[in-house]
Amino acid sequence: MGDAELILGQVLSFTGDPLTAGPAAARVEPQGAVLLADDRIADHGTAADLRAAWPQARITDMGDCLISAGFVDAHAHYPQTGIIASWGKRLIDWLDRYTFPEEMRFGDPEHAAAVASRYLDLLLNHGTTTVASYCSTHPASVDAFFAAARARGMRVVAGKTCMDRNAPEGLCDTATRAHDESAALIARWHGQGRATYAITPRFAPTSTPEQLEALGALWAAHPTCLMQTHLGEQTEEIEWVRALYPQARDYLDVYERAGLTGPGAVFGHAIHLTGRERQHLRDSGSSLVHCPTSNTFIGSGLFDMAGLADEGQRIGLATDTGGGSSFSMLRTMAAAYEVAQLRGQALHPAALWWLATAGAARALRLEDRIGNIATGMEADLIAVNLAATPAIAQRSARAEDMWEALFPTIMMGDDRAIAGVWVNGLRR
Template sequence: MPLTRKAYRAAILHSIADPAEEGIEASYEYFADGLLVIENGQISAVGHAGDLLPTLPADIDITHYQDALITPGLIDTHIHLPQTGMVGAYGEQLLDWLNTYTFPCESQFADKAHAEEVADIFIKELLRNGTTTALVFGSVHPQSVNAFFEAAEKLDLRMIAGKVMMDRNAPDYLTDTAESGYQQSKALIERWHGKGRLHYAVTPRFAPTSTPEQLALAGQLLGEYPDLYLQTHISENKQEIEWVKALFPERNGYLDVYDHYKLLGERSVFAHGVHLCDEECARLAETGSAVAFCPTSNLFLGSGLFNLPMAEKHKLNVGLGTDVGGGTSFSLLQTLNEAYKVMQLQGARLSPFKSLYLATLGGARALRLEDKIGTLQPGTEADFLVLDYNATPLLSYRLKQAKDIAETLFVLMTLGDDRTVMQTYAAGQLVHQR
């Protein structure tokens, strides 16, 4: 195969560390006139254009962007494929919302053609919004996951997904059994896990909708295959937490249910964690588990405010999640806009560089993929975005007033959305052009 080498010139910014641990100045690299060099789907060099241009062959193909910023592809650590058609559903909190909107919407995924149609729309929305990796809930139907992985494989995307396991406290038309959930998950793992850039996540919806038998089998799957992911929900809503206590009176709280069934670990991601306590944060960190912070959804469903400073204190890995359809936007830029407000309401600051970290390298660390994605370091996969400073008249005018990259970044995260994403690249290939 011939060597394909291309270069992209623009302002370039990426996270290289967590600002909470290393300080803001040491947390990022910025090149006002930067060059990103790609070879065969991987990044081979990044730096100042003036330093790198003399080292390249004269005939290299260079794309030069004016008024644009190149960043790593964005990483969504919690989103629901089958809820695409019910985004922005009115007027309920979590448990009523599931019964009123979510379960009827997910029931349509018994139909393979429907699953394929929505998978196509869903992936296009991710890429339009600059999301190059996502941790995705399917429905209870295996075809929801097959449709998603088939569409993702065609574009060589780095994606993680799983079939929901749910054998109680849901409508009959939407439940599996402990055994069928295990067997269907196993078949999907055999077919997809580790194929190309795809990974499988064992996916019990949340403790109330799985019997102890099903949770035990979810834990068994994690033991049977190396490097599997686990995704579920935790401590999103106070009513939900009380329900878990009633269903599992023998356990010492919500996290302990998952802990007991051996579901905590290096590739376990727990969505929300709005009402976690110090002890639970410490246990999550100790086991290498991560939390997906979903501010848009937490505000929309009235669930509460995630305590990021507490998570930082315990050095707990935190990624960012849109949580569509509880969240109201596929845009991680819009999700960061809400994250800033969630911190403000708690008297805490969220710097734009911490926001960048959460949406890129922090998400990659939560998924244990920081050697592959989340930065623009040489040797990593060439998943990156081109953000347009002139995407809207207001954005264009506002950015002309920005004094430095910190202000530019903050304005992009406050005023930016899918229109800001000019191009999205995955493994060095253009997968979205605005």
């Protein structure tokens, strides 16, 4: 074992999914410790036990901070970093007015590299240690993102966004180019270090059936890749899909016919779903990603967290920047709580934190590596100050248990709450 670091604080870990098993599936060791060695979690338990067992370890005492797995953002668009918080558009207008013009700039490798670096640094400042991001249609934007992540030691998921219709000419590829450029990027990046490639059709309206089929064939040839796209975000979008694909039973059927559902398929939003779609998503092992700040910001609708969780769906949480209005997974948890309240569902703090860590990792099929504090997991950790601002401190001081102390940080916290970040075993 190389240089070992013992991090002291209140240690949060999960033995199951609090969405379905309740808060007992989360455990907080109030006088806890996590041992990091050789980029892994080597041990965790009480501070007294680990100090005695590992007397040679370097001590980092985070006081009353909560020690947790780093946040996992399961759906985002790094090329939209510069247009976050742009006013007044719904989905299709947003793409035309903001997204497509911005993504045109990512054919410039220097621009892509600068934005990728800025974006990943923003995430780390907010405690996010893993993200699944769409890039632009330019292969250079994918290279820039993976290179920036490699320089920071981050585990990331990303892919070239593929579109061959209903987008500006400068952003469109073809079915053949989408397949071949994606295949070349898979060969260059997938499984290299901490990189996972995601085959990435933007969504059904911007791909022809031929392109979706080509990407389905590519995924079948590279089944350890993920596949990410959008599903059921807005009602106008669903009507558009129905007009473009009249033979399909529903929106999801467009992807099914192309071989783009199943284990490793990650569908962003999934708000407006038919019963048939819900059944196939569950039975196929596909994942759903809740993007609450985006869904409220552009008026998409209210995700059915309780109903989908009760069905046994695989669910993660995400910022969806820049349609989402914050880089912070704390703010995203707060929005998920508010959306659930509007559906008459009160999400427990343990469930919210699980969604932003272990749940999102599970949605990305990475739960064996990140998202929880357990022996052998990759050492991506954060220390969270539960009294980071006067407003939070005065509320948490009145708490009668750990969850009541944590909830004000979920609802009012931001990057000021992140007191420490460890990526692949190294503190940033």
